[in-house]
Amino acid sequence: MIVVLWSIRRVLAALVTLAGVSVLIFASVRLMPGDYTDLVLGPLATEAQRALAVAASGLDLPIPEQYLRWIGGVLTGDLGYSFVSNVSVTEEFAARLPVTATIAALTVVVTLLVGIPLGFVSALRAEGSAGAVGRFVSALGISVPEFLLAGLLVFAVSTLGLGISVGQYSSFAEDPGRFFGSLVLPIVVLSVGCVAVVARNTRDAVLNVLVEPHVQASVARGETPMFIIRHHVLRNAAVPILTIVGALVAVLLGGTVIVEFVFNVPGMGSYLQTALGRRDYNIIQNAVLLAAAVFIVTALVVDLVSNAIDPRLRLTGGSRR
Amino acid sequence: MTITPTTTQRLVTARDRTFGAWRRVDGLARLATIVLGALVLLTVVAVLTGVFGSTSATIGGRFAPPSPLAPLGTDNLGRSFLPRLFEGIATTLVVSIVAVLCSAAISTLIGMIAGYYGGAVSELVMRIVDVLYAFPALVLAILVSALLGPGRPAAIVSIVAITIPLMTRVVRVATRTVAERDFVVSARISGVRTPVIFARRLLPNIAGTVVVQASYALSVAILVEGGLSFLGFGVQVPEASLGLLIQQGMLAMTFAPHLLIVPGAVLVVAILCINLIGDSLRDRLEPRETRSLT
């Protein structure tokens, strides 16, 4: 019962947050100087052309009405049209979302496969020079900026001719091989940072458990390390690891702009950035709303799963966050 | 609670009081502090005295190799690169530090309010903060840049907006833990005014958490500033920041690699040092036993 009430409260909070995001993005894009008619028509356009463009895009309606039309559309599944290409937003997203989603998904897979074991090993060998090296390397991983790594990789790959070319994107339907090939480099760049973050957090989570009295008691009783890991560490460390992975998923889905730009992959990030420059309101608003929704849903799922794993959180009335 | 477990007790000497803290920091963090300190000192000297030359005067041909007049060669407009490098470091550090200080101040205040009062106040604060948190970070930065006009103020405001959510959450959790303790409860019951409770009881106990989070926020701030400048939304020409220098360096990679490697290396080293120092601070100020599980 507590769980149900708690879940409902969290869902309501999520909806409120989403509404807040929608208002914020709606207002900010309209506050940005210039609009798409300036941009796309340019200075050499005639008044008639301008008036036509404004009417076609619905920008002459009163602001609250524009907001309600947009939200109403979102709730019924009609996301409107792009000012620039005149294609429906849903169609544009359908073409680009799979790319970003694939990059995010594969990055998460790599991160889990590499980062968590690294974190465990690093925690179990936390002392001495091995520990220092481990800390150094994982700190290095989160210290290298994405754009630097991406730019260097583009150059290195094209000079060394490793068989991967940059910018050779092909949709999955057309050529699966090229599709995945073009995503390798972005995934590598993103994974470096993500693996480092997950490894660090895993190490911390495991070490936190290892110093707990019940684990120390377990050691005193003479249990084997494998037993301790299986029975004490895994379940207790799972929650913080889950939390950080959830945060990563959300960040990846909203923050791949730089790698998409440098590696010329047509995903949501670069599309949103282009739309921002063009003041293509429908694209911007819906993309941001989508990213926020994904983030909020992910956080919600992580919370629910954390709750299931760690009953203590339930008793305190919610996640410790 | 900051009780550091000691295995043996010994006499605390005067020397311990001065150097004790330094001694207890491990080798890696010490190295990081020295390197970072040297970098900052060198930058301050370079920028304040201008001993390496002008950052804006054209003194030679484009991409000239290093010479006595230009120890790191010239850039794409014939300006000496070395003073521009220091200007870049200074700009990046100043923007990031200012942003983190503002962010820490704001987060601490609203985090304490949310954690102390709980209930509806907490919900309201957290919802507002969550709206910022749910926004894709780079989009937020680009929006701020478009609204305020690109440059330092926009970079600072963007970083503040991006780092407030996480710090507020951490401060709120920490405050809640401390607020339940007896000495706070008793203060409230005996009628101590709230601001005094905040300043005298809560703040000192969460200060460690705030400092640790601020150090991580600083590394995030530098990365964000770099990314913004790289995409063109941050610091503007002819000023320099590390992100901007790296972007310009990429276009000269084959024939003047030092224009990319040097700012890149400095950026990585700076962030690395800050992260290592942050790790060490956390070990000192938030020993494992007292860290919350999440």
Added chain:
Amino acid sequence: MRTRTTAGAAITAIALLALTGCTGASGPAPAATSEEVAPGFLAVADDTAPAGGELVVQVDYDTAEAGGLDPQSAATARSWMLEGLVYETLTTIDENLAVAPGLAASWETPSDTQYVFTLADDAVFSNGRPMTAADVVGSLQRLRDTPVTWTGQLGPIVSIEATGDLEVTVTLSEPYTPFLAALANTPAAILPMAEIEAGTVDITTEMLGTGPLVASAHRQDEQWTFVPNEHHPDAASLGFSTLTVDIVGDEATRAAALRDGSADLAILNSTDSASLLSGAADVRVATQRNTDFHYLMINSIGGDPALADEKVRFALNSAIDRDAINALVFGGSTAVTGVTPAGLPDSCDPSELASSARDVAAAKSAIDAVGGLDLNLLVYTDEPVLAQIAQVIQQNLAEIGVTVSIEQVDYATYSGKVYADPSDFDLALSWFAGYADPAMVTTWWNPTLAGFSSVYMTGSSDLNAAIATGASTPAGEERATALAEVCDLADRQSEMVPLVLRPSTIGWNTAELSPTLTADEGYGNVLRHITEFRVG
């Protein structure tokens, strides 16, 4: 611990020093060349080279026009180039920027206001229907019925009539020298009027032309795919099977594609890209002169009040060191220009302009007289070269006591400040396309004709008169004098100040592609001679 620490610090310091010492090459390799392999050509396709492969071209941005794919409302060079692959024009320009036959095989001028065009008999739309005089008449008439920017460039047309199966007569109200050159640009292309009027094709979403290629796919901002138009006379001899145009925003990425061979040709935006690619085997980078040029706007209406004074504006103008701009920003690869693009016949000589004397002392005293100036200079981010030009201008103006702060904003913001009424800027940088006739771009110096410039410049009646004279005088000595007058007046009034020509930088893979590229171009159409390209 202590020894490890000091050793570590020492190693770090040495490493940093080593990195700074590791400077490798001594400056960039020679910049892009503009060597001509034949008079007027940077490259000529080799007939014996292998053909039939897939041609891959990378460009920096896509068409994004309010009128969709309708060529008549196309306003940017990229749109002209991409749509020009599918549509053709009555006239075209050759390697010397002189007018040559296109869809009009020949023409006569019985009087200086009448043109009689004899149309080619082998022009066929890609749907199989041969082009007729009605299509030509309808297309030109459509430009007049729904005025777009290009309508003004065509001049004072009175009537357009089909006077034969393959003959069209156009009558002007007064002589207009640039007429034939204006017909050579994509907005004046011949459209399938029969289908448009019947409503069977919507040319804002679908391109249907007589050109050598047909667009088979388009993903906005990502990629175009073109296949040959089977009905085109050159279809049989086309040197490639398909054309893919990739839109790649990052310059370094385009250079990388040339380096690893995944692109056959790429449009680059920086002369330094040539140096970036100097080590790459089989890549040649060349600079193509254009008639396009950069200019500085000095806002006499909405800017700092001191700018309303012509003496102050002229002081700013004369302080600018155009040669430094050429040397520092373009590596010396371009040329200084006046209002009429340097290099076109009858264009004025920029070295004879009043400002070229660069009397810095006089300029300084003019600025001192108003007590110094603090101005902002707007540039937009889509063209990084503008920021570099801005930095040079900032240095130049600092010498005469003017403090300039550069503001780099995105194009929508820039547009909102520069072209809004009232305008909100002191100085701004941009560029004009120079087209193929020197009188065409001069139109923009008449705020009434231009429209967009009326928010920041007042112009003058004598300048307007000179512009009109320049447009109506036939080519020759007299015209050169008239245009010199335009340049001189515009220079003294210093409201829109021409700087340097804006070249195109083209890179291509010499092992895969044998292209034909002219050394000069008037409409930014790098792919003008695409029918001669051969790809193995």
